[in-house]
Each structure stands twice: as structure tokens, then as C-alpha cells.
Amino acid sequence: MTADTSVTVDGDRFRDRFDAFNEIGATEAGGVNRPALSDANKQARDRLVEWFREAGLDVRVDAMGNIFGRREGRDPDAATVLFGSHVDSQYNGGRYDGVVGVLGALEVVEALNDAGVETDRPIEIVAWSNEEGVRFQPDMLGSGVYAAEFDLEYAYGREDDEGRTFGEELERIGYRGDAPCEPGDLHCYFELHVEQGPFLEREGVPVAAVEGVYGFAWLNVTFEGQANHAGPTPMTMRRDAFVGAADVTKAVRELTATEGTDLVGTVGSVDVWPNAINVIPERVEFTVDLRSYDNATVAAAVERVRNEVAWAAEREGLDHEVEEIMRIDADPFDEGCIETVVEAAEDAGCEYTRLVSGAGHDANYLNTVTPTSMIFVPSVDGVSHRESEFTEWDDVVAGTEVLLRAVRKRAEG
Incomplete structure (x- = not known):
């Protein structure tokens, strides 16, 4: 035509x-x-x-x-x-x-x-x-x-x-x-x-x-710790779920610079319990979004995040769960x-x-x-x-x- x-x-x-x-x-x-x-x-x-x-x-x-x-x-x-x-x-x-x-x-x-x-x-x-x-x-x-x-x-x-x-x-x-x-x-x-x-x-x-x-993967991550008073509880006795979430969030930013030139990663949704100014967070649930035009890069990033979650949980004494809620290939x-x-x-x-x-x-x-x-x-x-x-x-x-x-x-x- x-x-x-x-x-x-x-x-x-x-x-x-x-x-x-x-x-x-x-x-x-x-x-x-x-x-x-x-x-x-x-x-x-x-x-x-x-x-x-x-x-x-x-x-x-x-x-x-x-x-x-x-x-x-x-x-x-x-x-x-x-x-x-x-x-x-x-x-x-x-x-x-x-x-x-x-x-x-x-x-x-x-x-x-x-x-x-x-x-x-x-x-x-x-x-x-x-x-x-x-x-x-x-x-x-x-x-x-x-x-x-x-x-x-x-x-x-x-x-x-x-x-x-x-x-x-x-x-x-x-x-x-x-x-x-x-x-x-x-x-x-x-x-x-x-x-x-x-x-x-x-x-x-x-x-x-x-x-x-781009291909992408969505993960839902949960950390379970222990709520306690923010004042009297010594730092050495804390099981702070938000510390685990913060560690993983930083790791997501860092891995995007190492796992692939087009890899992007985002922690986009975060829920904290009990979400009070003077209470140590007992539970945090958050999402991780990982994307690249290379499927192997996404897969490697997912595995790295799983490891980062496990390491963060071990450091802080937390229970943890990682659920992959979506994966689409490039x-x-x-x-x-x-x-x-x-x-x-x-x-x-x-x-x-x-x-x-x-x-x-x-x-x-x-x-x-x-x-x-x-x-x-x-x-x-x-x-x-x-x-x-x-x-x-x-x-x-x-x-x-x-x-x-x-x-x-x-x-x-």
C-alpha cells in the first residue's frame, strides 16, 4: 500500500x-x-x-x-x-x-x-x-x-x-x-x-x-522478628524486621550495578507491623521488581535477592519467606x-x-x-x-x- x-x-x-x-x-x-x-x-x-x-x-x-x-x-x-x-x-x-x-x-x-x-x-x-x-x-x-x-x-x-x-x-x-x-x-x-x-x-x-x-520477576518478601519497646530494649537483643528489609533494599540497588548493564531493581511496596513510632517492627512485607532484556540476568538477580534475604535474616535473627509472584521472559x-x-x-x-x-x-x-x-x-x-x-x-x-x-x-x- x-x-x-x-x-x-x-x-x-x-x-x-x-x-x-x-x-x-x-x-x-x-x-x-x-x-x-x-x-x-x-x-x-x-x-x-x-x-x-x-x-x-x-x-x-x-x-x-x-x-x-x-x-x-x-x-x-x-x-x-x-x-x-x-x-x-x-x-x-x-x-x-x-x-x-x-x-x-x-x-x-x-x-x-x-x-x-x-x-x-x-x-x-x-x-x-x-x-x-x-x-x-x-x-x-x-x-x-x-x-x-x-x-x-x-x-x-x-x-x-x-x-x-x-x-x-x-x-x-x-x-x-x-x-x-x-x-x-x-x-x-x-x-x-x-x-x-x-x-x-x-x-x-x-x-x-x-x-x-524486558523480562521481569516480582518477589514478595516477608521478615518476621519480635516487637518490643523502642526505649528499654538493648540493640544487641533486637530482632528488627525492618532492619532486614532495609538491608535487602540496599542490596537490590547494589546488585543492579553488577548483574547486568540493563538490570533495574525496585522495592516498591512496603508494609510494616505494628508501624508505631516507639515499637520495634515485628513484621515487614515488601515487594521486589527485577527487570532486564536478558532472561539469564533476571534469573541471576532473583537468586541473588533470595540469598540477600537469607543473609539479612540470619544477621538479625529473623524468620523469612520469599515468594515469586510473577515471572515473564524477555x-x-x-x-x-x-x-x-x-x-x-x-x-x-x-x-x-x-x-x-x-x-x-x-x-x-x-x-x-x-x-x-x-x-x-x-x-x-x-x-x-x-x-x-x-x-x-x-x-x-x-x-x-x-x-x-x-x-x-x-x-x-
Whole structure:
């Protein structure tokens, strides 16, 4: 297919829709609070379904609450080009993460409708459930069930901090659909997303063709010591669970400099009991996130953290437990889909580069069932998962123009 400049996205319409959508769950600091299956997430889903139908899409909702909007092609039996992202957010997260990919996909459909373009293949937008994983762990749960990484019973049984299960909350908000959560006949998958890192802004490039995603491991670590009064208890008689956690936290930072050049490590969630100013901590539970594009590096880092936990426990006289709650291998994307994104950027006259993502995305799981790639647009200051998350609108439009051309290339022929 040659470049067709008569089909283009409407940046103003897209911006109006983006701003209206982000009024749902808006926070005072300029972000959004729409964790999976919350009331705000339901409102966002309702708005999305409404807009899908207004654009002439056939809407279906599967058993995991994944929302699909289908536009038929000339050959209804041809394999489908699927594209989209997610609309759930972090707690007090940013306006761009996930939403750019879903509403950008909708703008692609609107642009094709405006131009009266009918594709050969059907095309289908998807909004995945529980990508963020902040309320129900693990993350990427909707796409994970879709790709048979998790079974439905496991997903329905995931609990939030208040003991409410994913299945119950999906039912409560009215998005436990009848369609099976499994792939149909797919031709490929594309996902537009903000980079969530500093590379594109640093290089002054508006678009990246994403070559793959880091592998990562999530660990949950527990130290058990002994609570006691902070004043009378001699230092030599303490079994301080937080000291163990602090030692491991320092070790995670140190090992990222020794185990691999791209290895990153984070202690992101910490719970302390009894969490009182004058009581020695008896129990600490915390998470460790380890990532690299090399699977062996992740595996070595996991083993090192396990050893650091054991050594810290021995020094402080603590009981300990390490649970690996998630492991995903590094995931190179399909070279054909990557080249499609590159060609689409060239057709759009858009400067581009190629890079690897340090963040996990639904595209990880889609890549196991169909050829996949992603399109990144810059994150200002590399900031994401915060209310201050921001992407210049011209870059959002540029990425959506590339998505439009990539989808057309794969859907026509």
C-alpha cells in the first residue's frame, strides 16, 4: 500500500475526546484514579462502549471484561487486525498511560470512517481489563487470560486489599460478559503507548517502533522478628524486621550495578507491623521488581535477592519467606510487525527510532498468540505512573498517525 495522505487523524477531535474521557476519575493534581473495576473504571467503560457504538463498531464484552469494538472488512472471514490498550489506571496515576492507545485506536476508526475507507480485513479495538495490577494482582490479567497464561477461575479469585474478588467486582459493575475470553482468528496486534521512560525525549524523536519488552520477576518478601519497646530494649537483643528489609533494599540497588548493564531493581511496596513510632517492627512485607532484556540476568538477580534475604535474616535473627509472584521472559516482538511500524512512520513523514520497553504491556501476552509490535510516543521527563505524567499532544497525534498507517497496511491485503 502506498501512502495515502487523504486519510488522517483529526487531532482536535481526538483531544476533545481525550479531555472528556479523563474527567472520569479526575484528581485535583491533574491525574486520574480509575483502578480496575472501581466505580470510576465502570464509568470509563460505559463511555467507551458508547463511543464505540457511535463510531459504528460492533461491541462485545468477554468473560474477563475485555471490551472489543469490531469494524468489518470486505472479507468478514479474514483474520482480524487487533489494536488497543487499557483504560484502568494506577491509584492517582496519569492521564496518558493506556488511554492514548485505546482512544488513539478509536481515532483511527473515525479517520477511516471520515474517508469512507473499507479495509479488506476486519479491524478490532480492544480495551484490556486490569492491565495495571494495582488493585488485583497480577497485572495484565485480562490479556493474560485471553492468551491462556492464567485460567478464568484463577483470575476471578484474585482479591483486593479489602477481600473483594475480581469476579465479584466484575459482576458488580456489569462487565462480566458472555463472550469467551480467548483469541479468535487474529492476523496481528498493535499497541500505541506512552514510553514511560526518558529515551525518546532525550533523543528528540517523536515515535519509536518497539522491538520487544524486558523480562521481569516480582518477589514478595516477608521478615518476621519480635516487637518490643523502642526505649528499654538493648540493640544487641533486637530482632528488627525492618532492619532486614532495609538491608535487602540496599542490596537490590547494589546488585543492579553488577548483574547486568540493563538490570533495574525496585522495592516498591512496603508494609510494616505494628508501624508505631516507639515499637520495634515485628513484621515487614515488601515487594521486589527485577527487570532486564536478558532472561539469564533476571534469573541471576532473583537468586541473588533470595540469598540477600537469607543473609539479612540470619544477621538479625529473623524468620523469612520469599515468594515469586510473577515471572515473564524477555519478549522480542515480531520483526514483520516492527517493520510495518517503521514503514508507517516513513509514510507519515515522522522521525522514528527503535527501542526496547522496560515496562510490561498487554502486548507481552498478545505476542504469544499473534504477531505483535508497539508504537511509543515520548513521556516528558520520563515520568509515568504519577499524576504529573505528560506527553506533548503533537507527539500523541504523530503516534496515532503511525498507528493508522500500520493498521491499514496490515488490514489491506
